[in-house]
Amino acid sequence: MTKTPPQRLLTLAQWSNSVGDGAYYTTSALYFTQIAGLTPARVGLGLTIGWAVGSLAGLPLGRLADRRGPRGTAVLLALATGSAVASFTLVRGFVPFVLVACAYAAAQAGLAAARQALLAGLVPAGERTGLLARLQSTLNAGLAVGAGLGGLALHAGTRAAYLAVFAVDAVSFLVCALLLLGLPRAASVPVRPHGGLGVLRDRPYAVVALLNTVLLLRLPLLSLVLPLWITERTGAPAWLVSALFVLNTAAVTVFQVRAVRGVTGLVGATRVLRRAGWVMCAACAVFALSAGTSARVAAGVLVVGAVLQVAAEMGQSAGSWQLSFDLAPADRVGEYQGLFGTGVTVARTLGPLVLTTLLVEWGPPGWLLLAGATLAASYAMGPAARRAAAGREGDAGEPGAPRSAPATRRSEA
Template sequence: MTLQDAPHPIALKPSLRTRIAQSLSDPLLRALVASTAVSRIGRGVFLSVTVLYFTLIIGLSAGEAAVVLAVSSAFGVLASFLGGWLADRWSARRMTFVFEAVGAVLLATYAFANTFVAALVIATLAGFFDTIAHSSRSAIIARGFAPDKRVHARAVLRTVTNLSIAIGSGIAAIALALGTPEAYRAVIVGAGVIGILGTLPLLRLPESVDAPTRSVEPVRTETGSIDTLTTADAVRAARADWRRRSPWRDRRYLLLTLLSAVFGMQFGVAELGVPLWITTRTTAPEVVVAVILILNTALVVLFQVRASRGTHDVRTAGRVTLIAGWLMAAACIVYALAAGLPTWVAIAVLLSAAVLHTFAEILSQAGAWGLSFELADSVRAGAYQGVFGMGFSVGALAAPILVNATAITYGLVGWVVLAALFLASAAGIWLIARRAAEQPVLRASDAAEAADAS
């Protein structure tokens, strides 16, 4: 047998441990993963006990608790853009460390709140600083990773986030089981301490994740002295270029942000619509809500990284978003069909809808990450990510109102409206991506440069 006739070795697929090790070989991703893994455990503890702590321990009414959460979310809208804006001017790594640490300290102070006003102030400040830090993290990812690695990094971090929140929810179950004020306050303080510990790995982030220094070299004459007038003109030109690169001048990116915010309201369907639908319109037991949450977490952990491969390509990102739109539309219809069915049939239908919904979530997130990075101006990465995050915050704020006004109020007809809305927004994103891939649209800054050159 000749060498040419010898059988070729079979390429073996790397094991899960090997793939994880390869992902964490990057020191930047390793630091972000370590920080996320620890800090999100604390966030998982807090999310699991928040509403019950407000109502059972502090004694707030359901309406007062809703006001606290709504006001906190409203301030998060402003914080999303502010965090990205600041990350283009200050050190993003120092900002993220400081604001996440402050947010964790404020989270711990919930244990000492005993009035509506105290809860409102703490919730507003904690949410504000945490959201600023989140936007700053997005700027770090945009600058710190190569274009084909950014979405992978986001997918890995989202997977870690889901695992950590699940662990945090398990810790919170201790307080829920004991039901005493002391138990609630102990786990809340513990969540804050865990959050502070989660900021320590951020100290290892490299300086490369910070925005480039904005400076203009002084223009000198032939004799070596500084030409004041020419230097002043250069400074004004640099400032004008900076303003031209604002995301608020980029109509394509603003439309992408709007449509992504609309599709992002699918999280409101999961958090509010599905629990209310199960408990008010179906014969399924309430425990199905928890089962769906566990199913969602497991599928995200298993498939988010895999589904995100290749979505740094604009065309691919648009295509997976359109698939997500069809899946989400189908999920809405299947959720609606669970009403009035026998218990076990309703459970099976609801779980089927939850699977469709989760894969729509996974694919839509992968597409959104890819497009939000690739269609942004790299010079103003922080501001662009801040605007995109602000869109999601607005969507999260509007989602409860929309879901209640459609699916919960009108049943099947309302679910059909939601299905059409999600499919239309996904189709719009797909069109933006397709046109960007075929004929990129000049941003305001690029158009100005082209005009100056001509």
Template sequence: MDSRVIAKLQLLPPPGGLRRFAVANLINTVGSGLYITGGTLFFTRTVGLSVEQTAFGLTVGTGVGLALMMVFGRLADRFGPKLVYVSLLVVQAMMMAVFTQVRSFSWFLVVATISGIADRGISGTVGSLIHAMSDGGNRITARAQLRTATNVGLGLGTLIAGAALLVDTPQAYTFVVAGNAVLFAAAASMLAGVHVAHHRVSRAAAVGAVRAPGPLRDTRYLAVTAANGLLALHASVLSFALPLWVADHTGAPKWSIAMVMIVNTVIVVLLQVRVSQRASAVPQAARMARLTGIALAAACLTLAATESLGPVLCIAVLLLWTVIYTAGELWQTSAEFCFGFELASDDAQGAYQSVFALGPGVMRALAPTLLATLVLGNGTRGWIVLAGFFVVSGFLASTAALAANRNRPAFRRPAATTPSTLPADRSVASS
């Protein structure tokens, strides 16, 4: 893509620390695309584990990681988000390298647990790092640009991993996991060279922070976190329910699944930043959350209609579904970016961001069972029930966010800060 087009669409932040972060994230997510596509086959066909053993190990890792997310958020507040984030990237690089040598379930379980902890820690601290590298006016846009890079990276990684699937040998699958290790290390190396000013809280501000409610005592913030987590179920509708529904319940050819994924990715890459700029304040984001529920409900009803259609008409309806669903996805993620930043205490971004990430994280863990039971097991009726679920969730997210915003002056107190000895990159605006 021409650089002038990239600049016009604002797909990348301006030159400086945030752009390096976006490029590092792109590199990292190419590895994620490799791993998501070929990792399970590596464990079953190269390591020799059963599907059940693989699922159990990965589930344990995710569960332990979710339980420890706030620990990493506190560490980010104490030592700086960059140090914690880069350290977790290094741990992931090491674990991916170790995976290539694992040949037993017991060692797989150990490595998968450490990897799961690092993975959830990365998700829990990325918001804090963006906050530290940007100012109040561009952090929501920066988060959207990071998500754009994520989608591009995942797409590239998936395409590369497709070659490994075609070769279908143990060596090819080992290459997928080893490649992920190399890309984690490359991303860590790139971020290590970006200096981020970490401001230590003064003694007076520390006393005020203790008196102010933390994220686990901030009931309004927890309500927004929970409601946003409910809306985040849509991600698993795309990645889990849709492929199984199209393959088992419709007359559409299986290649139409890839078509949907490609169209969705292109729309997100082109429009995520623009849509997020319309959610720069909580009232605007709350309105987007309500629209999200309506759009996702319409998408559910549209998908329900595909069960009785012929192949050609079904493909056309799937394309319509993709547009409707992606609109809901763009609105939900944009509202999520605003809620996560604007409703959090500036004195404890690491802790608040890690707690906020728990909503989508827990839903990701529960979603396969929930969707398999509710939707795939009940057909059209299941999609109708899910449509109602999304409408209610959008209303709850909007209402909770507006309530938290009204209460915000009571807990958001600007901190008196003392800069640490860490040098600041002049191109990076510190928080």
């Protein structure tokens, strides 16, 4: 009997996660307020604290994956995430809610870093960005299916329906753990001793990660900012929010794999990031033009802006994936991915406050400021990445290779 290729198992694990997460994201806010009895303000504060903790946990958990082996670490963190989801059903107060939210966010952040390290250990360097594109397409397709399941629970509106959604999400992480357990062990790589600050001592890579965080400020656009912008600043109908979400999800599902073609090496990654920066700049300008227009005009302008935004999103994802792996030492991929992945949690934590102030309150000038910041970060990625690559070559002779130093062997958990 032939073994299932690692790429397929990773894709199935991604599918399992995304279906459960789609259902969870659709229903969790109403469950916490209507069933668990928390106020919206406390839910928002608790989740903010949770994701802040998650952003700090990704780096040490990524380092753990490097030292103990990414497969075993990923399996344990998938089980921990499922347990945290199940624990949400028992929450009846603010303090327990915050504690479970911290555990959930930390496990999610660590799982993302461990899976990236596992992918790096099982998939040849030239195939990683293409596989990440397929995983992103799978993620969006799964989120759409999960959102449909969540919609059924919202329609029912009962405690049992909400609990069923949380059960589905918890089971999805159990399935993910079983799939990851079926993967072969990643090749052992010598782990070099390093100081307590670890990856934070690699300032050029930290700068690249910081610039990527600026680009990731677009994350709350679709879920939070555009709905507020549409209802408060334009005459477009509220249902357009759902249509733009479907447009974005479908576009990523269909075109993300194509968007990574030709994105190889440092030059290709920085080129696509600059191009995506200009596309995002155009998207911001188009969104700004929708302010104060009639329903029909606003709807048309917003659709054009959404098309440009998702095109920029796919380009930014392709370029950042390539850089995150190419600039990381082979023996510390988990730790480096842990730092790079904090950009997502930081953007989701700070993005809502920054973007609602910048765009919804300031209006068109705010869109232009966002465009300028995105373009500046996109162009700064080139010299920052070249400096990081030069430092890696100076230490080891080639980008991504381990430096010459006494080392211990990493054991697979």
